[in-house]
Amino acid sequence: MxxxxxxxxxxxxxxxxxxxxxxxxxxxxxGGGSGDLIVHQDDLGRVGHEAFLLHDRLKKAGDMTRGAKDDGSTIKAASTLTNHHFTLGGALTTMAMTWNDQLKTLLQACAHISNHLDYSKKSQAHTDAKIAADMARLDGTAMPVSEISKYYK
Structure with a gap:
């Protein structure tokens, strides 16, 4: 050649x-005209907030089997049917317990998503600040490309 x-x-x-x-x-x-790497974290916040709202709505609406003081209509019906020797009472109790277990699992998943995204948002902001500090000279000016390229050889 x-x-x-x-x-x-x-x-x-x-x-x-x-x-x-x-x-x-x-x-x-x-990014704008500066050429800097900019991470917008609005999407993380919105998804985390929606998971939080879903958690609250599920907690209120999904707790229909237990009621306010563990005397929801499903549990009352199961207890009454069992006291009157109906087999359906035991099945209804099992269904209510399964419903509550599934609801708790779903609530934990929503809380996990919300908490994880909040953590990710804060962690990313901390990482961005650390990178910005590491990539600046002592006088605060940006490190030139020739210095940055030394890190990749």
Whole structure:
């Protein structure tokens, strides 16, 4: 391969890389004009908030078998049927217990999603701040690309 061919290949590769580095600065959504990596965490917050709201709604609406003081209509009916020697009473008790177990599992899943996304949002903000501090010079100015590229060799 001649010098000219190799040189033209390297120039084409560099041009492609520069175009990729500039992608996203237009109206298609990327960072603003600063070229900084910016992570928007609004989506994490919205999903976590929806999981929290779902948890509250499920806790209120799904607790129909137990009632306010463990005397919900399902449990009362099961107890009354069992006291009158109906087999259905035992089956209804089993159904109510299964319902409550499934409800607790679903509530735990909603709480886990909400808590995990809250943690992820805070953790990402902390990581972003640490990276920004690590990538700055002592005087607070941005580290030049030539210094950054040393970390990747």
């Amino acid at each position: 001649s010098f000219e061919e190799e040189w033209n290949g390297l120039r084409a590769e560099a041009t492609t890389r520069m175009r990729l580095n500039e992608a996203g600065k237009g109206s298609s959504g990327g």
